[in-house]
Amino acid sequence: MSSHKIPLLALLTILVVAVMIQITNALDADPSGVRLITNGSSTTFNGSVYSPATALAEAGNITQLTIDAVGPTRSWTGFYGEISGEIVLEDANGNRMYNWSDTSITGELYASRASSINWSNASCFVDGGSVNYTGENSFYDMNYFDADNINSTFTQTDHDEFFIADRSVTGCPTIYTHVSDEAQNEEFVEVLLHDETTANAAIYVALIENKDNGNNTAVVGFDGSTHDFQMIVPENGTASNSVTTTYYFWISVA
Amino acid sequence: MVKNNFKLMLVLVLALVYSLSVILLETYADPAGASITDNATVSGASSPTSRADAGGTITTMIINATQQNPAWKAYVGNISGSLKLSDSSGFSIYEWSLNVSVVTGEVYATRASSPEWSNITCANRTTVISTEQTNLSMASGDNDNINFTFSENIHDALEVAGTLIGPNNCSSIATYVNGTAQTYNSTSRPDFQELLLEDNTNLIYVSILEIDAYSYNNNISLNRTNDFQMIVGDDASSAYHTTYYFFAELDAT
Numbered sequence: 001m002s003s004h005k006i007p008l009l010a011l012l013t014i015l016v017v018a019v020m021i022q023i024t025n026a027l028d029a030d031p032s033g034v035r036l037i038t039n040g041s042s043t044t045f046n047g048s049v050y051s052p053a054t055a056l057a058e059a060g061n062i063t064q065l066t067i068d069a070v071g072p073t074r075s076w077t078g079f080y081g082e083i084s085g086e087i088v089l090e091d092a093n094g095n096r097m098y099n100w101s102d103t104s105i106t107g108e109l110y111a112s113r114a115s116s117i118n119w120s121n122a123s124c125f126v127d128g129g130s131v132n133y134t135g136e137n138s139f140y141d142m143n144y145f146d147a148d149n150i151n152s153t154f155t156q157t158d159h160d161e162f163f164i165a166d167r168s169v170t171g172c173p174t175i176y177t178h179v180s181d182e183a184q185n186e187e188f189v190e191v192l193l194h195d196e197t198t199a200n201a202a203i204y205v206a207l208i209e210n211k212d213n214g215n216n217t218a219v220v221g222f223d224g225s226t227h228d229f230q231m232i233v234p235e236n237g238t239a240s241n242s243v244t245t246t247y248y249f250w251i252s253v254a
Numbered sequence: 255m256v257k258n259n260f261k262l263m264l265v266l267v268l269a270l271v272y273s274l275s276v277i278l279l280e281t282y283a284d285p286a287g288a289s290i291t292d293n294a295t296v297s298g299a300s301s302p303t304s305r306a307d308a309g310g311t312i313t314t315m316i317i318n319a320t321q322q323n324p325a326w327k328a329y330v331g332n333i334s335g336s337l338k339l340s341d342s343s344g345f346s347i348y349e350w351s352l353n354v355s356v357v358t359g360e361v362y363a364t365r366a367s368s369p370e371w372s373n374i375t376c377a378n379r380t381t382v383i384s385t386e387q388t389n390l391s392m393a394s395g396d397n398d399n400i401n402f403t404f405s406e407n408i409h410d411a412l413e414v415a416g417t418l419i420g421p422n423n424c425s426s427i428a429t430y431v432n433g434t435a436q437t438y439n440s441t442s443r444p445d446f447q448e449l450l451l452e453d454n455t456n457l458i459y460v461s462i463l464e465i466d467a468y469s470y471n472n473n474i475s476l477n478r479t480n481d482f483q484m485i486v487g488d489d490a491s492s493a494y495h496t497t498y499y500f501f502a503e504l505d506a507t
Contacts, residue, residue, distance in 0.1 A: 045283045049344035052287035052367065052499035059324040059488035059495070062470075065290050065331035067361060067482075069502035072283040073337040078347045148337050148350040181345045223345035232339060232348050239413055 030119035030165050031110050031252035040081065045072035073148045074237035075140055078177075080221055080230040083109070083208060083251070107253040108162055109206045109229050114199030115248050121197045122164055124172035127151070131194040136202050140234040141241060150202070150234060154192045158185075162207060164252070169193070177230040178222040187219050188230045206231035284371040284415045285362055285501040288333075324490035325390065325398055328429070330470065330483040333357055333463060335504050352504065359463050359504040360412055361482045366456035367499050371415035376424035377450035377457055383425070386457040391491040400450070400457075400487055403427060408440050409447040410462055414503065424449040429483045430470040446470075446483040459486050 050070055055063060083105045089097045110117075127133050133151040134144075142149040154173035161170045173192040176185050193203040206229045209219040218226035235245055307313050335357060340346040362369075377383050383400050392399040404425040411421040428436050428444035438444035445467040451458045461484035472478035488496045 043342035045286075045338065045340045046342040046344060047284040047286035047371075047501075048368070049340075049342075050287040050289075052501050053290040054497050054499055055290055055329060056495045056497060059327050059490055062328040062330060065329050065500075067288045067290055067331060067333045067335075067500065067502060069288045069333055069335035069359075069361075069504055070286055071335060071337050071359070071502070071504035072286075073339050073350060076339050076348070078339050080347065147352050153348075153350065175348070177347050178345075178349070183349065222347040223341060223343065230347055239416065239418065 031108070031117075031250035047072075075142050075146065075148050075234055076153075076232045077235040077237075078230070078232045079111070080227045083228045105208060105228065105253055107208050107251060109208060109231065110203055110250040110252070111206075111231060111233055111247045112195075112199055112201055112203045113245050113247055114195070114201040114203075116198050117195050117203065117250070118198035119164055119195075122193050122195045122199075122203055124169065125154070125192040125194045125202060129194075130196045131200060131202060136234070140236045140245075141238050142234070150192075153232075156185075159189045159191045160207065162191075162205075175232075177232060179220055180224050181222060188221065188227075190231050204231055204233050285360070285503040288361065288500045288502040290500065323398055325392060325396075325488060326403075326485050327488050328483065328485045329363065329498075329500075330480045332481045333361065333502065333504075335502065337504065357463060357481065357504055358465065359502060360414070361461045361463065361484065362451075362458055362501040362503070363461075363484060363486050363498045364456055364458040364501075365496065365498060366453070366458075369456055369458055369501075370453040372417075373453040374414045374417045374419070374451055374458075375454075376419065377452040379425065382452040382455070382457050383450065386487065390487045390489045390496070392487065401425070403485075404448075404450050408438065408444070409449045410443065412460070412462060414451065414460075419449075419451070424451060426450070427485075429485060431468050432472050433470060446480075448484050459484055 053067075055065060089099070091097075125131070133149075137143070137146070137149045137151070140150075146152065151173075154175055156174040156176070157171050159170070159172060159174040161168055163169065169191070175190050176183070177188040177190060178184065179187055187209060189207040191205040191207070193205055194201065195203060208229050209227070219228075221227035221230050233245075233247055236243075305313075335352050337350045337352060338346040339348045379401050383404075384394070387394065387396075387399045387401065390400075394401075396402065404427050406426050406428075407422045407424065408428070409422060409424060409426040412419050422440055426447060426449040428438060429446045429448060430436065431445055436444045436446075445464050447462045449460050449462075451460055461482040463481050466479040466481065469478045469480040470483055486496075486498055
């Protein structure tokens with residue numbers, strides 16, 4: 001080996017090490033803002049799906065009935081869909097050295113009405129602080145006794161561990177959205193956090209379902225089709241309110 | 255974090271491509287078809303009164319008669335249910351079971367299988383109600399026809415498929431509690447309010463749900479309650495039973 005190659009080899013080694021350091025640091029990074037959302041169709045509850053029951057009774061009679069009814073919630077909206085992207089190695093000017101296409105993104109999708117979150121303070125939603133169930137419910141015009149208010153919805157705490165930067169998150173209020181129109185407790189986990197500093201609001205977290213590239217292991221969602229994520233967030237759908245809540249989205253890739 | 259001019263940053267670029275479906279139920283969903291799980295029918299029994307008089311007498315009697323009305327029938331009972339966040343195909347992403355002790359809303363009964371909920375308004379006495387009376391073989395002078403029966407305008411406000419119906423605007427009644435007519439006025443809310451709506455074509459009976467209110471057949475010792483009670487018209491001249499379709503609109507509280 002010539003003497004000129006030794007310094008070059010040393011420089012290359014340093015650069016490789018620097019890249020590795022950067023990759024490691026990035027894996028401990030806070031969630032980043034989602035760059036692009038392509039909106040698809042929006043549909044809503046369709047009462048005609050539920051055919052009315054009939055009752056025959058003779059005139060002059062009083063008939064006892066037990067009625068089972070279903071109605072739409074006025075306090076929640078749902079999001080679902082697919083996530084694809086690429087992991088890149090580029091400098092601060094956006095000059096790209098390399099990229100890796102990845103259609104099997106895993107990690108977490110975060111949604112909050114707050115436009116800015118102090119991720120170092122993001123933690124399990126615990127009632128009693130500055131961000132509490134009473135205040136959050138009130139913001140969306142939900143009442144204490146509502147069967148579908150926030151605290152009556154997020155009643156479990158058994159979600160899988162995930163990380164915000166390098167901080168482990170476990171034991172937070174949890175729900176599982178439906179698979180094939182049925183309740184279940186395995187897929188499509190959603191967790192409730194809050195940030196009582198910068199955001200001063202709740203944060204809804206959907207754990208992204210793994211979808212292995214090139215095979216058929218995608219997770220079936222609420223409608224019988226596969227999806228990468230599903231989540232529900234509160235919304236004031238009462239007749240007296242005409243303003244919709246803007247939600248901001250972040251993502252953290254594992 | 256290492257900072258320099260040639261800092262290599264790992265930037266995550268994500269393109270989210272979704273079918274973003276705001277599966278929510280807006281405020282303006284139509285009442286949904288209700289399912290009925292059981293029923294039992296009670297018809298009025300009548301025991302005859304008797305007397306014995308000596309031969310040769312002429313007895314004047316004032317007879318008070320009670321007879322089951324063949325032009326009406328009633329549905330009473332309880333309601334259970336759930337709230338869903340569903341798409342237009344009926345797939346739900348989440349569901350909330352309702353505590354039956356706090357379910358509010360309305361039960362609707364109509365002879366129409368598919369009412370046009372976007373046209374809901376108070377029923378007009380001279381058009382829809384009059385036409386319905388004719389359809390049920392009720393004469394305009396009958397004192398138990400629909401107009402004579404629903405002679406009041408005392409009821410709560412309600413919302414039907416996004417349309418607000420103001421208080422005391424529609425023809426209404428309040429069915430009995432404890433076997434007795436209720437005493438009320440426009441400022442004292444009675445239980446088991448029932449009012450008449452229309453969709454420009456069809457008459458719709460609406461029972462505003464109560465939360466376990468004492469029922470028509472309750473007494474002090476029985477403690478019977480119902481979530482709803484309603485009377486609907488029937489064709490007394492027909493051998494066939496009139497079919498009614500039931501819908502419900504629920505609130506979380």
